Every structure is written in C-alpha cells, then in structure tokens.
Amino acid sequence: PSSKETPVTHNHEETLVLVKPDGVERGLTGQILARIEAKGYVITELRMLTPTREMLVKHYEEHEGKPFFEPLVEFMGSGPVVAARVTGNRVIEGFRSLAGATEPTTAAPGTIRGDLGRDWGEQVQKNLVHGSDSTLSAERELGIWFG
Numbered sequence: 045p046s047s048k049e050t051p052v053t054h055n056h057e058e059t060l061v062l063v064k065p066d067g068v069e070r071g072l073t074g075q076i077l078a079r080i081e082a083k084g085y086v087i088t089e090l091r092m093l094t095p096t097r098e099m100l101v102k103h104y105e106e107h108e109g110k111p112f113f114e115p116l117v118e119f120m121g122s123g124p125v126v127a128a129r130v131t132g133n134r135v136i137e138g139f140r141s142l143a144g145a146t147e148p149t150t151a152a153p154g155t156i157r158g159d160l161g162r163d164w165g166e167q168v169q170k171n172l173v174h175g176s177d178s179t180l181s182a183e184r185e186l187g188i189w190f191g
C-alpha cells in the first residue's frame with residue numbers, strides 16, 4: 045500500500061490508562077490526557093475513583109510477591125485515580141512510548157514521566173501513569189476498571 049493511502053483502523057486497539065494518585069494530586073490529569081489526545085488517540089470512557097484493595101490486587105497480580113507489591117498497592121489506593129479507556133492504532137505500544145521508562149529520572153525527556161515525573165527516592169511507584177502492556181493485559185485490566 046502506498047503511503048498516500050489514508051491510515052484508518054489498521055491494528056486498532058484499546059488500552060487502559062491510569063493517572064496514578066501522584067498525578068491527580070499534582071493537578072496533572074488534564075496535561076496527561078491532553079498528550080494522549082494530541083497524539084490522536086481517542087478517550088472513549090473516563091472515570092475518577094479511589095480503587096479498592098481488591099481491584100488493585102487483581103490489577104497488579106503479576107507483581108504479587110515482589111518487594112514493591114505492598115507499597116505499590118498501598119500507594120495506588122491512597123487517593124483518587126483517573127482511569128481512561130483509550131483507543132487507536134497500536135495504542136498499547138504507543139501509550140507506553142508516550143509514558144516513558146518506569147523510573148521518572150531515567151525516562152526520556154519528551155515523555156510524560158520524563159517531563160513531569162519526579163524522583164521520590166525509594167518510592168518508584170509514584171510515576172504518574174499506568175498503561176497496559178499487551179492486548180491480553182488490556183482486556184483484563186479494562187474489565188477490572190470498567191466492568
């Protein structure tokens with residue numbers, strides 16, 4: 045196909061984005077959602093809630109048993125979170141690219157974590173956003189946050 049053809053719904057995907065409690069508390073929700081929209085992704089569902097421990101244990105089940113699991117679950121339940129269902133072509137990989145590396149200090153400038161994330165010392169859990177890492181995770185996580 046020639047590059048002049050209109051890109052439409054090729055590789056259309058959905059992902060779960062969370063603005064974590066540090067992002068909401070710092071008043072960065074609007075900026076973060078604006079970056080997602082500016083990239084051309086579409087937000088099709090949005091809610092703000094303080095998640096229950098039960099939701100968080102399910103959401104982070106792959107990390108259960110790791111040393112950062114408890115602090116992570118505690119932090120994520122410490123205040124309101126904004127959850128978004130975001131759609132677009134290759135949005136799973138694309139949002140993770142927008143978010144940047146896990147640690148705000150080493151995340152590249154230009155990314156959400158690189159531009160807006162702080163170094164909180166040991167508290168690596170405070171890195172502003174979450175994005176699903178595969179189609180399987182996205183489906184599972186969207187079920188937890190949007191039912």
Ligand code: UDP
Nearest residue numbers: 112116145146167168169170171174175177
């Ligand atoms: N995390 C942490 N300590 C670590 C690694 C991860 O607190 O050593 C937290 C951090 O909030 C991260 C989340 O656990 O976003 C999930 O970890 P993952 O490796 O999946 O990172 P991500 O995909 O969010 O970049």
